[in-house]
């Protein structure tokens with residue numbers, strides 16, 4: 295269950311007995327360090343961003359970084375979403391959840407939260423067709439294949455371009 299707390303800058307997520315909160319990036323260095331640690335653990339070296347690279351990315355206009363942390367206490371990040379957004383289009387660059395917190399609905403909640411800020415237009419993302427967990431996640435949210443990007447990850451390794459029309 296995702297419950298919006300009025301004008302509060304964060305959203306509380308309660309799912310399967312876990313309590314999380316989702317926040318927009320608030321320039322805390324500990325958040326960036328925590329995200330960079332997950333990048334190193336969960337992504338191939340070629341795709342993982344260092345803390346310095348992440349700091350540069352979040353300064354770009356139209357960049358959105360949403361992350362889930364424990365409801366109370368530390369700023370340890372459990373999962374995050376990086377996207378580029380304007381009023382009419384959204385491109386999700388990555389969604390990553392730390393292993394101990396997977397299958398609790400964190401990725402779905404992050405995506406639904408970023409959708410709520412893009413009222414119309416379409417959402418797109420690129421995914422490795424071999425990444426069955428990510429494909430299942432995106433399919434369950436209503437994304438459909440909208441093209442193939444040959445040699446995207448490396449020679450002979452294509453990406454699927456997925457798209458979803460957002461409701462008004």
Ligand SMILES: CC(C)(COP(=O)(O)OP(=O)(O)OC[C@H]1O[C@@H](n2cnc3c(N)ncnc32)[C@H](O)[C@@H]1OP(=O)(O)O)[C@@H](O)C(=O)NCCC(=O)NCCS
Nearest residue numbers: 388389390391396397398399400401402427428430431434
């Ligand atoms: C893909 C990933 C982000 C999913 O995060 P998550 O928080 O575990 O996903 P959720 O709990 O929100 O899952 C939502 C739905 O996605 C599907 N799903 C997620 N992980 C799945 C898996 N391993 N196998 C099958 N289906 C899966 C299910 O339909 C799930 O709903 P259900 O649990 O009710 O069956 C996570 O596995 C991850 O971080 N992987 C490594 C990084 C990555 O590949 N990111 C995507 C490309 S950038």
